[in-house]
Amino acid sequence: MQTNNVTIHDIAAALKIDSSTVSRALNNSPRVTQKTKQRIWAKAQEMGYQRNVLASNLRKNKTNTIGVIIPRISRFFFSSAIEGIEETAFENGYNVIMCQSLEKLERETNLVQTLVANRVDGIILSISMETLDYEHMELARKNGIPTVFFDRHCDIPGNNNVLLNDYQGSFDATDHLVSQGCRNIAHLAGPRDLKLYQNRFNGYKEALEKNGLPFQPDLVIDSNLMEEDGANAAQKILETLPQVDGIFSANDVAAVGAMQFLKGKNIKIPDEIAIVGFSNGPTSSVIDPALTTVDQSGKKMGRLATELLIKQINAKPIPLAPETIILEPTLIQRDSTQKKPTIHPNT
Amino acid sequence: MQTNNVTIHDIAAALKIDSSTVSRALNNSPRVTQKTKQRIWAKAQEMGYQRNVLASNLRKNKTNTIGVIIPRISRFFFSSAIEGIEETAFENGYNVIMCQSLEKLERETNLVQTLVANRVDGIILSISMETLDYEHMELARKNGIPTVFFDRHCDIPGNNNVLLNDYQGSFDATDHLVSQGCRNIAHLAGPRDLKLYQNRFNGYKEALEKNGLPFQPDLVIDSNLMEEDGANAAQKILETLPQVDGIFSANDVAAVGAMQFLKGKNIKIPDEIAIVGFSNGPTSSVIDPALTTVDQSGKKMGRLATELLIKQINAKPIPLAPETIILEPTLIQRDSTQKKPTIHPNT
DNA sequence: CTGTTAGCGCTTTCAG
DNA sequence: CTGAAAGCGCTAACAG
Numbered sequence: 001m002q003t004n005n006v007t008i009h010d011i012a013a014a015l016k017i018d019s020s021t022v023s024r025a026l027n028n029s030p031r032v033t034q035k036t037k038q039r040i041w042a043k044a045q046e047m048g049y050q051r052n053v054l055a056s057n058l059r060k061n062k063t064n065t066i067g068v069i070i071p072r073i074s075r076f077f078f079s080s081a082i083e084g085i086e087e088t089a090f091e092n093g094y095n096v097i098m099c100q101s102l103e104k105l106e107r108e109t110n111l112v113q114t115l116v117a118n119r120v121d122g123i124i125l126s127i128s129m130e131t132l133d134y135e136h137m138e139l140a141r142k143n144g145i146p147t148v149f150f151d152r153h154c155d156i157p158g159n160n161n162v163l164l165n166d167y168q169g170s171f172d173a174t175d176h177l178v179s180q181g182c183r184n185i186a187h188l189a190g191p192r193d194l195k196l197y198q199n200r201f202n203g204y205k206e207a208l209e210k211n212g213l214p215f216q217p218d219l220v221i222d223s224n225l226m227e228e229d230g231a232n233a234a235q236k237i238l239e240t241l242p243q244v245d246g247i248f249s250a251n252d253v254a255a256v257g258a259m260q261f262l263k264g265k266n267i268k269i270p271d272e273i274a275i276v277g278f279s280n281g282p283t284s285s286v287i288d289p290a291l292t293t294v295d296q297s298g299k300k301m302g303r304l305a306t307e308l309l310i311k312q313i314n315a316k317p318i319p320l321a322p323e324t325i326i327l328e329p330t331l332i333q334r335d336s337t338q339k340k341p342t343i344h345p346n347t
Numbered sequence: 348m349q350t351n352n353v354t355i356h357d358i359a360a361a362l363k364i365d366s367s368t369v370s371r372a373l374n375n376s377p378r379v380t381q382k383t384k385q386r387i388w389a390k391a392q393e394m395g396y397q398r399n400v401l402a403s404n405l406r407k408n409k410t411n412t413i414g415v416i417i418p419r420i421s422r423f424f425f426s427s428a429i430e431g432i433e434e435t436a437f438e439n440g441y442n443v444i445m446c447q448s449l450e451k452l453e454r455e456t457n458l459v460q461t462l463v464a465n466r467v468d469g470i471i472l473s474i475s476m477e478t479l480d481y482e483h484m485e486l487a488r489k490n491g492i493p494t495v496f497f498d499r500h501c502d503i504p505g506n507n508n509v510l511l512n513d514y515q516g517s518f519d520a521t522d523h524l525v526s527q528g529c530r531n532i533a534h535l536a537g538p539r540d541l542k543l544y545q546n547r548f549n550g551y552k553e554a555l556e557k558n559g560l561p562f563q564p565d566l567v568i569d570s571n572l573m574e575e576d577g578a579n580a581a582q583k584i585l586e587t588l589p590q591v592d593g594i595f596s597a598n599d600v601a602a603v604g605a606m607q608f609l610k611g612k613n614i615k616i617p618d619e620i621a622i623v624g625f626s627n628g629p630t631s632s633v634i635d636p637a638l639t640t641v642d643q644s645g646k647k648m649g650r651l652a653t654e655l656l657i658k659q660i661n662a663k664p665i666p667l668a669p670e671t672i673i674l675e676p677t678l679i680q681r682d683s684t685q686k687k688p689t690i691h692p693n694t
Numbered sequence: 695c696t697g698t699t700a701g702c703g704c705t706t707t708c709a710g
Numbered sequence: 711c712t713g714a715a716a717g718c719g720c721t722a723a724c725a726g
Contacts, residue, residue, distance in 0.1 A: 050464055053465050053466065054404050054465075063401070065444075076421065083420045086447055087447070095465065098429075100434070117399075119401055299421070
């Protein structure tokens with residue numbers, strides 16, 4: 001039940017050399033002869049030595065750890081993003097410490113403090129729905145900790161971002177609905193404070209214009225886009241907006257809520273009302289095939305964000321110019337006539 | 348761009364007192380007078396002091412961090428589990444460092460080493476499909492790091508476990524199919540090496556017996572239960588097992604794969620073939636309502652596992668007797684006649 | 695209640 | 711190429 005306590009000093013003593021040489025050998029420094037390295041490695045193995053990462057970190061003032069803050073892990077988009085982050089970090093020898101803001105700014109602020117206090121080497125962040133500015137990120141900036149925002153972001157210049165082209169995706173989605181014959185397309189919109197939802201709204205609006213359809217403000221239903229909100233919106237549509245023949249939802253959660261409600265009322269999807277939702281790719285495989293989705297590809301965004309962050313970390317102390325990477329979304333359309341569903345790898 | 352370097356010595360110097368007093372005050376020790384505490388806190392605030400967690404950790408040989416190893420984050424069951432873990436850890440002042448084994452034993456072994464090297468206070472683990480023993484966990488045991496296994500486990504005594512009653516869940520699921528009139532129930536089975544899948548298989552088999560139905564070995568289809576496997580199994584059933592009128596899948600991923608394949612062939616679910624799959628609760632809200640599921644409630648398991656782990660951590664150095672917590676699963680049955688789908692909170 | 699002292703285990707000058 | 715020595719920032723005896 002004892003902690004395994006063999007230190008570099010123990011192995012130095014056993015070999016009658018100095019601990020600094022041991023340290024160098026274990027770090028594979030070129031300034032130690034191959035022969036002594038071999039002896040040291042062998043001894044270390046034999047004695048079951050394990051580097052005390054804490055001490056090493058303290059001395060180097062570096063933790064080899066990336067901090068990640070996202071609103072909620074169990075949302076598929078974010079868990080895929082984390083999957084990408086974790087894999088990329090792992091490949092590059094970084095650990096990941098992961099936290100959820102649960103959409104609360106206060107929690108997010110605390111988490112940034114914790115991460116800074118834990119001396120993470122960098123932070124990847126997807127801001128909460130309550131976050132309207134980057135004031136709480138000052139702390140990270142002051143401590144020289146590089147940060148990459150992904151998916152959700154405020155529109156302040158000078159930051160690293162990995163984003164989806166929300167405008168284009170929404171434009172395409174709406175355009176798709178029009179091409180399917182929809183003429184009165186409702187929009188389930190998210191909080192307009194978030195740039196992301198603003199962009200999705202704009203894409204919707206301009207696709208209507210481009211197709212010569214009038215923008216009807218009463219067809220825009222605002223909410224936080226939870227499943228319940230989607231169901232409520234669907235109910236509202238059935239009861240008060242009979243002309244609606246298509247729905248563009250700013251996320252998949254609300255889209256599913258709406259779809260299930262409508263199906264419960266025996267409305268045929270997409271024949272009577274067509275639905276398109278923004279969504280993370282693989283999710284769609286468990287979503288009804290009747291639902292067309294705009295692929296958010298969280299895993300790819302996670303990978304890109306991590307690569308960018310590591311680039312910035314390695315650039316220290318001379319910081320690189322901030323970068324913004326914009327991914328183009330793809331429309332994924334499936335239906336029950338398809339022979340085989342899109343397969344995703346056990347996710 | 349400079350690291351913020353105010354230490355307890357700086358604030359001690361500014362106040363012309365000793366750094367140890369500062370340390371005590373900042374840890375709110377009762378052995379410092381309220382008045383000096385106040386002065387110290389004020390000064391700390393003023394100078395923008397931030398405790399160096401690394402140094403503190405090194406000194407205390409404790410990191411206030413829990414390590415989590417799961418097969419794959421983006422699987423909904425695991426991301427919900429992590430959600431529960433993270434929330435419980437956060438409430439108790441712990442950080443979470445999270446890693447994926449990607450179902451590889453080698454990776455899992457490496458990760459345990461990394462976590463031990465990082466001096467995590469405890470480990471929560473759901474073993475990979477390749478893991479057949481706990482040999483690689485010796486390292487954690489030797490270093491006195493408590494461990495809790497959840498969901499997937501080997502059947503070796505003396506460990507902390509948080510499990511689902513897989514046997515009962517499978518029994519109930521199969522029983523349910525029989526009560527719906529199914530007489531030839533196929534079973535999509537997972538790797539029999541994993542206790543979990545063995546139990547699910549046993550529940551299936553004994554439910555058949557109890558209902559006076561013969562166990563037909565050729566109706567058991569083995570695979571790794573990916574979506575593709577489910578689709579393949581469904582194809583096999585259509586082509587070579589026409590008598591099948593019900594499917595019990597050992598997980599939801601394969602169940603969805605099978606269901607979507609069958610729907611593509613215009614088979615009515617559940618009228619022509621009924622399907623029940625083991626699944627994490629909230630997932631079911633995005634799964635077709637025709638699919639009945641056995642609720643795995645990942646978040647609850649995550650919470651329980653973390654609570655148990657923290658209990659064990661706090662019990663050090665005298666370890667508590669290992670505990671096994673077994674959750675009873677519930678059958679969740681929905682259908683399109685239901686007025687409203689099960690709502691889940693934006694997950 | 696506060697100060698003194700001695701490290702936690704490692705890395706990194708600086709000498710030789 | 712290796713050794714000696716100092717110290718990262720904090721905590722925890724032990725005195726007083």
